[in-house]
Amino acid sequence: MFRHILAFQHVSRRTVASTARRQVDNKVPQNQKRFQEDNGVPVYLKGGTSDALLYRTTMALTVMGVGYVVYELVKAAFPQKK
Template sequence: MYRHIFALQQVARRTISSSARRQAQNKVPEKQKLFQEDNGMPVHLKGGSADALLYRTTMALTVLGAGYVVYELVKASFPQKKD
């Protein structure tokens, strides 16, 4: 039994250690160039259409949430009439 576990450990160790490492391209200089460019656009929108969509969604949720909070405060400030 112990022999099988030891063999399994060796096989697992061999597969992990012998796997080839992928070289990832460094994209940091490209991103720095994009975000440091002076084109009059705010930095939170320089990422493209995905950033614009995320920004608009966040602002819409913020406005709706603030409106709901005001509605609940107004509703709570006036007592309900009991029949």
């Protein structure tokens, strides 16, 4: 049992401290070019479909939240008679 724990520690330490890393392309210049071009699209929608979906979901939840708050305020302002 102890031998298995030592082997696991050795493998986990070796994978964490490994110097061989996966090469990742630097996409920052491409993203800067895309987000800085003047094409009339707001910056919060330049990310594509996922940004548009996230924006619309956020706006829908905000409108629903404001509507619920107004409903509760009206309900509290005019209490029901018993």
